Amino acid sequence: MPDQNAVPDRAILLDIFRRTTLINRSDERFRALLTQGKLAIVYYPVRGQEVLSAAMMAALRPDDYLITTYRGVGDQLAKGIPSKLLWAEFTGRATGTCKGKGGPMHITHPETGVMVTTGVVGSGLPIANGLAIASQNKGDGRVTVVSFGDGASNIGAFHEAMNMAQLWKLPVIFLCQNNKFGEHTAFADHTSVPSIVDRAAGYGMKGVKTDGNDPVAMYNTAKAAVDRARAGDGPTLIEAMTFRMLGHLFGADFSYVPKEMTAAGIADDPVPAFRRQLLEMQVAEAELAAIEAEVEAEIDEAVTFAMESPFPEVSELRLDVVAQEIAA
Amino acid sequence: MNAPAQTAPAKINFVQGLHMALDEAMAADENVIALGEDIGDEQGGGVFKITKGLSTKYGRHRIRATPISEQAIIGAAVGAAIAGLRPVAEIMLMNFVTVAMDQIVNHAAKLRFMSGGQTNVPLVIRTTTGAGVGFGGQHSDMLEAWFAHVPGLKVVMASNPADAKGLLLSAIEDDDPVILIENILAYGQQGEAPPPGYRVPLGKAAIARAGTDVTVIAYGRAVNDALAVAEAMAGEGVSVEVVDLRTIAPFDEATVLASVEKTGRAVVVHEAVRAYGTGAEIASRIHEELFDTLKAPVGRIGSTYSPVPFSPPLEKAWIYSQAQISAAIRATIDFKRRA
């Protein structure tokens, strides 16, 4: 059992920090533009979950597969989708990852391994098994990560997929981002067990619960699961604890979240905590500031690119429905 | 007590209409229960606030806020219905019925028949959907034709808040499974408040506007588009009759056929993709029954044959338009038989 607290290389930590910053600043920019009325989209914030996604994706190879959800912008950016393409898709432009046809809830970018983004809770898990079957059969050494929320562990697809993955020792990682709420329902009001990771035992699967807001613990947990899967030792269920600091949707009321919980979540904000941790490790302030400035510049460029890109032609409705163009 | 008498509002919206129906049904019959995600007051009274206040009023055994488990929601509702309750199950968005299709199609729809009438499933499934919100491909579909095609299921959709209330009450009181489809963009739409106890009988269409030249048959928000087109075309001397189906399946053939027999022309409009839509069934029945008297083939308007796209200009182009409705009406009027 690798030491959960062993601090990864400085280069790895800085890589996680860069990904964290990219997610955090992108999420902030989306919300700023929405607030200013410069953007009108349905947006699922990832505020509070940045470190989790960053550390998970930092443990992957670029060609590893990812399946994520509507609340996937952190996973997608951390997996490496170029900001420009992502922004263009979120704003419905022809230059987006999916020509503007999929939109924020349906990002696909095979070049960076992002194979499916689903808007249907739990539906990614069985599909992840299929990617993993392909890797197992082809012997390509790829690992598949499927990311989902705590609420998703109550849907049938979760249970069917867990059993199948373990039965066939598939190279897949079930990454549950437990942010303590499923839409408006608190964890304890929707799940019969105290921890989702308890469910792994029911399938004979390895389950690990970790602090998703702690970059070291999260990275080590992710790395161990990735190594296991790549070695052919089968799947892992990771329950990464975090907190959804905002409402389910941008602008949505979240007064149903108890005040103390929100206060505790803000106090535990993983992003400034990670920054402080790096400074304590003698990483220079200037080095962090440089990463932040680079990220801001990348986002500036992406926003401009997206906003200046054309919308798709209406004739696109006839393309990609099936391989052949649909007759007008 | 000298509290001022509560005066009923003159206008209500869909959210209020649906809430009134649930409240009245639950007050009248303790067997009426509701199940669905986020529907309790602890969750803010539902994503669209339709059930707000009901869990406080009727308790958590009757308003059951569920896990995200559509299959278990509908399955449990089927079981409860067989055992004598009258469940109203909410599926947050229509696309998520896919997760529960086995329970709906293989069980809710068929148990009465397969049991030789020993059991029945007085279940209501409320769900909502509609394009134009920017939700993209998995949150916007109109899937009513799937259910209309399954013997044993009834499908209803209101075009105004009063009918939403009246249809929901009738659906709850019906002894068979009924699917009530709502439209996200219509929730805030205002309309006349119905009188207390107002019910809309299942299987009965309404003449939303009388006319003599052509009949437009629609349901849900397409009725409002048809009414707008009818108003505009009245100025051009075209008299359009609008039939609001209210019940999509089984539809009110008598009202539809009587109207088309009078006008001799018909156009069916729905938001669902046109190909294989309910419009095909309705048009076909009109052709079968009124072939001799029709002055033109029945027109059909529906949305584009593709998944609902995200990009705003594509989504706008995807949905049927009022311009298409008026063009289809004109085509029935301009129609010339080949010599």
Ligand SMILES: Cc1ncc(C[n+]2csc(CCOP(=O)(O)OP(=O)(O)O)c2C)c(N)n1
């Ligand atoms: C099958 C299905 N049911 C319901 C929904 C509506 N819905 C969207 S997100 C969500 C909550 C999901 O919670 P969780 O899995 O914890 O993920 P989180 O949103 O917290 O990331 C619900 C109920 C859906 N998208 N799919």
